[in-house]
Amino acid sequence: PMLQLVEAVQHLLEVARHRVGAQGGSSSGGSDLRQLLLVLGDGRFHEKEALLGAVRRLVEVQGVCPVFIALDTAAASSSGGAGVGVGSSAGTSGSAGVGGGSRPSSSSSGAGAGQGSSLLDMQSVKFVGGKPVFERYMDSFPFPYYIVLRDIAALPATLADLLRQWFELNASSS
Numbered sequence: 001p002m003l004q005l006v007e008a009v010q011h012l013l014e015v016a017r018h019r020v021g022a023q024g025g026s027s028s029g030g031s032d033l034r035q036l037l038l039v040l041g042d043g044r045f046h047e048k049e050a051l052l053g054a055v056r057r058l059v060e061v062q063g064v065c066p067v068f069i070a071l072d073t074a075a076a077s078s079s080g081g082a083g084v085g086v087g088s089s090a091g092t093s094g095s096a097g098v099g100g101g102s103r104p105s106s107s108s109s110g111a112g113a114g115q116g117s118s119l120l121d122m123q124s125v126k127f128v129g130g131k132p133v134f135e136r137y138m139d140s141f142p143f144p145y146y147i148v149l150r151d152i153a154a155l156p157a158t159l160a161d162l163l164r165q166w167f168e169l170n171a172s173s174s
Contacts, residue, residue, distance in 0.1 A: 002039075003047050006054040006066075009037060013064060034063045034170050038159075043070030043119045045142065052142040059144055067162065068143035072119045072150050119148055 013035050020033050037058070045051055058066055122137035138148075149158055 002041070002045055003051050003054055005039070006051065006058060010054070010058050010061075013037070013058075013061070017061075017063075032063075035065070036163075036166050037064060037066040038069060038162075039066065039143070040069045040071065043068065043072065043141070043146070043148070048124075048140060048142055052140075055142045055144070065145065065166065066143055068141075068146040069155075069158070070119055070146060070148045071152060072148050073152065074118045 016035070017033055055066060058064055119138060120136075123134045124137050124140065126133050126135070138146075147158060147162065149155060
């Protein structure tokens with residue numbers, strides 16, 4: 001389902017870009033248009049490889065910034081804590097947020113792909129040369145920017161902070 005959503009959104013964003021370009025009368029097709037795509041979900045994907053390709057095609061469009069907000073309520077209920085983890089699967093370091101960030105740190109404890117486990121503790125397995133290779137689930141997360149939200153009550157403040165950072169990023173790049 002997420003793959004179809006990303007493909008449908010990509011088409012809608014293209015249509016919007018062409019409409020802005022046609023209304024503005026510019027031949028650039030809305031090249032100065034900035035689009036922020038917010039996707040809210042649990043972050044558990046079964047079609048990660050295909051989704052990674054679709055998200056890459058979306059990111060290649062100049063001015064589109066896809067951000068996935070993963071509701072990780074298992075982390076809040078198991079740890080009793082409420083917090084926000086922000087990361088960038090681009091692997092950059094620096095300040096956390098839309099413009100880039102560092103991966104949330106967690107201690108992986110063996111396995112954990114069940115519905116009750118936190119995204120930060122989950123692992124995935126690949127077979128390389130017939131041997132299983134384990135990696136953290138979030139290391140191959142298909143969205144370049146993501147927020148792991150542990151407390152749903154923090155969603156409004158998180159969205160406000162994300163929008164502020166996105167506007168700052170766009171203002172500094174103009």
